[in-house]
Amino acid sequence: MTDAEKYTRTAVLLHWGIALFILVNVILGLGANYAPTSWQRPMIDLHKSIGITVLFLVFARIAWRLTHKPPTMPASYAPWERTLAHTVHYALYLLILALPITGWIHDSAWSAAAGHPLKLFWIIPWFRLGFITSLPAPTKHAFHIWFGAIHTYLGYVLYTLVAAHIAGALKHQLLDRRPELQRMWR
Numbered sequence: 001m002t003d004a005e006k007y008t009r010t011a012v013l014l015h016w017g018i019a020l021f022i023l024v025n026v027i028l029g030l031g032a033n034y035a036p037t038s039w040q041r042p043m044i045d046l047h048k049s050i051g052i053t054v055l056f057l058v059f060a061r062i063a064w065r066l067t068h069k070p071p072t073m074p075a076s077y078a079p080w081e082r083t084l085a086h087t088v089h090y091a092l093y094l095l096i097l098a099l100p101i102t103g104w105i106h107d108s109a110w111s112a113a114a115g116h117p118l119k120l121f122w123i124i125p126w127f128r129l130g131f132i133t134s135l136p137a138p139t140k141h142a143f144h145i146w147f148g149a150i151h152t153y154l155g156y157v158l159y160t161l162v163a164a165h166i167a168g169a170l171k172h173q174l175l176d177r178r179p180e181l182q183r184m185w186r
């Protein structure tokens, strides 16, 4: 496979870095509900730190995407496969942006936020969203509940789309016997 058929090193690093962070964050987000009480706060704090990091990486990834042309899809892909792949890719961009943002809003609207300052990886002080923290207490509480629910539901959409994304890649790799994973690897 030639370099022109592959994503660049930066794109590959961003793709797998974001995927790994999101996987860890899903495990932390879901796992916190079942973990011993003394683990829950550190797990959620780590979840928030990774989530804000993902937000930065997603901005970097979108900047890469807007300034680079991705390798063209192989000519053998059927039109419906191209359309489906593009749709899933754009939906995934939207989701990986929406998940950290809704989590951040949910956290900024938390009534106990002032007593639990946000610190990325327990080191870097981070801010909450001022237009949320300054809302009247009842509205803020409603935001906390709504955005917590939206954050959870977006998680369900993410599981579905990631499953479709992986199924598509495996179809090309195993059924069509095309080097698909190699396109996103260096």
Ligand code: HEM
Residues within 6 Å of the ligand: 021, 022, 025, 026, 029, 030, 032, 033, 044, 047, 048, 049, 050, 051, 052, 054, 099, 100, 101, 102, 103, 104, 105, 106, 107, 151, 152, 155
């Ligand atoms: C990579 C981005 C993120 C992903 C994939 C993600 C995913 C998840 C998932 C799957 C849950 C579990 C929902 C459930 O209970 O079913 C969750 C919970 C939560 N997330 Fe996120 N999240 C992300 C970013 C963030 C960010 C940036 C923040 C805040 C700054 C945040 C704050 C929270 C909080 C407070 C909970 C509730 C934890 C609990 O009390 O059990 N998330 N997230």
